[in-house]
Amino acid sequence: VTIAPPDLHRARHRALCVTLARLGLDALLVTHPPNIAYLTGFFGSAGVGLVSADLVVLLSDGRYHLTLQTLERMHEGQLATRVVPAGQSLDEIVAAELLQLAPARLGFEAHALTVRAHADLRRRLAVAGSPVELVGVDTAVESLRLVKDAWEVANFRDAGARLFDVAKCILPKALSGVIESKLAAEIEWELRRAGFEKPAFDTIVASGPNAALPHYRAGDRALETGDFVVIDFGGMLNGYAVDMTRTVTVGLASARQQQLLDAVAAAQLAAFEAVEPGVAAEVVDAAARGVLEAGGLGDAFGHGLGHGLGLEVHERPRLARRRAGVTQDALAPGAVFTLEPGVYFPGWGGVRIEDDVLATRGGGEWLTRSANQ
Ligand code: GLY
Ligand code: MN
């Protein structure tokens, strides 16, 4: 895994400090792994970040000793690392680090700290006589992750092109008699051959009636002539997810099948054309939904239009209808997200087409299509 260069990590830290100042926080305890990766380049399975104005401190255990040394050297002066000594726990050294830093108001990630871990931290600090105030924070780092930086954009262009190549190679293999799970396995092999570290999620190969289930994975059904096959696959490249779906027919498409394929493609194109700097995500969803509704297919499109991509395969922005109490994201230049309209008919089949898009100052840029496709 290649990570973003130190100056971009420094910029992320500086941007986070602006958020912390706005929230009146002296420090932030970062426990959500993708957020730790974003701020430090650390992708290990156990770690905690502690961000203050001067420094990011990364704490982890002995398995990652060398990784931490390397990161500290790369980010000289802006990242300090601590390894759990023998006989102690990560929680203990986090508490010790906090006692030393002594922030008056400490933010923690309310969505990524268990009730037990929170109680435990509070108890440790209280026992040591610390007056620190713990403040739950919702999306401080996630909000920064909404807008991709130059290194992330370059990585997305690379990943999108690789995923497109995987599609070209595997779609012709959706032939009569092929078992869904075997085709999924071939796709995952091709993803790794294309340079992805791993699939971004369990590959979906949904044939015939299974294509009516948006959340199907891949089973033991054999593809049959006349089927729709929804093939949804993605990969992680340098920690970032790309995600793509194509729907093919086994044999020639019937007139009805072609009509549905065309309708979903038209809905996706309408959404793409609605992408402009700062547009509300729900407006882009509505552009796709409007096309399907006009074709009498509104009821068959039962999910949101898409989701943000990044260090997580599903992150902000959420492209869907407005929902009470849920923040509506705007698509700022630098946002990366999927456009994945679909129509589903229980017992018969379905169609979904999904591509990844970068919002730019001029509109949208396809990441998983070549310019002339
Ligand atoms: N396969 C997951 C998604 O498209 O969101
Ligand atoms: Mn997908």
Ligand code: MN
């Ligand atoms: Mn998706």
